[in-house]
Amino acid sequence: MHGPELSPSTIAVSVGRPPRTPGAPLNAPIAPATALVPGDGPDYTRQGNPAWEPFEAVLGALEGGRALAFASGMAATTAVLDLVPAGGIVVAPEHAYSGTLAQLHQRARRQLVDLRLVDITDTRGLLEAAEGAALVWLESPTNPMLDVADIEAITQETARRGTAVAVDNTFATPLRQKPLALGADFVVHSASKLIAGHSDALLGAVVTNSERGHRAVEARRTLMGGTPGALECWLATRGLRTLHVRLDRAEDNARELADRLKGLPGVTGVRYPGWGTIVSFQVEAGPDAAQRVTESSEVITYATSLGGVESTWERRRRHELEPRLVPEDLVRLSVGIEDVEDLWTDVQRALAAA
């Protein structure tokens, strides 16, 4: 079954199913394997595995390109960064997912890339910094500051200069933002978050719409071995089947909580782009109080990661690697699909307790 004429929710439910032969299961099996029967395709799993295909088919159809599954979001990120020629200029957000920035800094220290960090909301400044760049790396919205880039305005200019653009689309998902349609060359996902959606699978993906890009990324996956597991692909495929429903519900909750947090005494700097499931805010009483707030909730789980059906929150700066531009008192709240009134009661209780 093919995607383009179908709406995203139908694609999410119906693409990547086995052929409808009598007696066959509706879902693709979980098929762990290393060696495959030799023929036209791969015969060793590091080169490819039918168990990855349903996940890649659904995600590719949703993003409007071809997806390649990876062992994690970081493995997917690494594969794209590896395409930058030695010493090439890379423009990236001044604050973004800590692991991505740590990896970029490490590459810069080893003179593998010439790294330029920018405010991604300033399109003109970004384009100036991107003069002669090999790659513009975007994350939009950013984790955890929730900055949003004007992807289309950026790619209109970079395309003329021959600069590649990659977008980490983890927070948006293809249901809220389709970077390839906006002119990007690579979409990167941590499928561990909203896509798998249940905090039980580590998985990543790269989606491209050029044959050259696809082949280059696939070659990196095969050589560096950042390949996914069969079970993780199966879990993420099941996650994709309900992504639209989970996202709508969590987003309604997030919008409501962001609105209410803006009026709550003791809370400042509420960040919410107006869509998506992540809300960040600062605790006026300082970092220690912010830490206590996150440890005082009963419904919301004090935990890292995000995008699960259950709401979680944490003070991001408790992590060593978190960029210093992220305020010490900032709490990142990943909103789940619980009852919004229960969540609000919990937020108020936790703030009062701290």
Ligand SMILES: *Cc1c(COP(=O)(O)O)cnc(C)c1O
């Ligand atoms: C979690 C995350 C990553 C890293 O993904 P893993 O699956 O944990 O390797 C990359 N980008 C963003 C925006 C993330 O939130």
